[in-house]
Amino acid sequence: MHGEIRLKKWRAFEAEEILHRDRGFVWKARVYPIRGSDSLIDGVGKSSWKLFGVLPVLSASGRDIDRSATGRWLTESLLLPTMLLPESGAVWWGSRVTLEKFGESITLQLKRDEQGRLLEFRTQRWGNPFGAPFAYFPFGGIVEKERSFGGYTIPSKLRLGWHFGTPRWEEGEFFRMTVDNAEFR
Numbered sequence: 001m002h003g004e005i006r007l008k009k010w011r012a013f014e015a016e017e018i019l020h021r022d023r024g025f026v027w028k029a030r031v032y033p034i035r036g037s038d039s040l041i042d043g044v045g046k047s048s049w050k051l052f053g054v055l056p057v058l059s060a061s062g063r064d065i066d067r068s069a070t071g072r073w074l075t076e077s078l079l080l081p082t083m084l085l086p087e088s089g090a091v092w093w094g095s096r097v098t099l100e101k102f103g104e105s106i107t108l109q110l111k112r113d114e115q116g117r118l119l120e121f122r123t124q125r126w127g128n129p130f131g132a133p134f135a136y137f138p139f140g141g142i143v144e145k146e147r148s149f150g151g152y153t154i155p156s157k158l159r160l161g162w163h164f165g166t167p168r169w170e171e172g173e174f175f176r177m178t179v180d181n182a183e184f185r
């Protein structure tokens with residue numbers, strides 16, 4: 001994937017991500033001159049970022065990071081459709097799906113067009129946008145394109161951020177991504 005991330009100003013990034021239906025994710029990215037990763041493995045979240053891959057810029061872990069990373073992973077279920085199946089624990093009613101894992105529960109509200117294409121999603125996610133104390137905040141995004149990979153159609157161009165659906169969305173948007181390729185195993 002590639003796109004832009006807002007770190008005070010918009011910066012280009014390239015990344016690879018592994019999503020696992022049951023265990024979590026590992027996201028490795030390069031936002032020159034910073035390289036690092038965010039991860040959630042078996043309920044333990046971690047962020048580690050370094051300038052030129054050497055000098056620590058950010059290292060975060062602990063219960064709040066675990067909760068935020070779990071919310072991120074559950075939201076990213078939109079990129080791994082098997083997470084949205086009832087046999088994976090997803091509970092559907094209408095255009096909403098509730099997912100629970102590692103002590104966190106989120107309900108994704110999905111907005112689709114007449115052809116069934118996903119247009120946007122929203123939820124409440126644990127985090128601390130802009131240095132606020134950790135709490136649940138509106139989170140969501142706009143799906144600009146979908147694409148099929150290996151028989152699965154997933155969102156392939158998205159804009160994401162905090163305060164989605166509120167007047168603060170313009171301030172909260174921090175991530176624009178394009179999925180270049182996806183493999184499902």
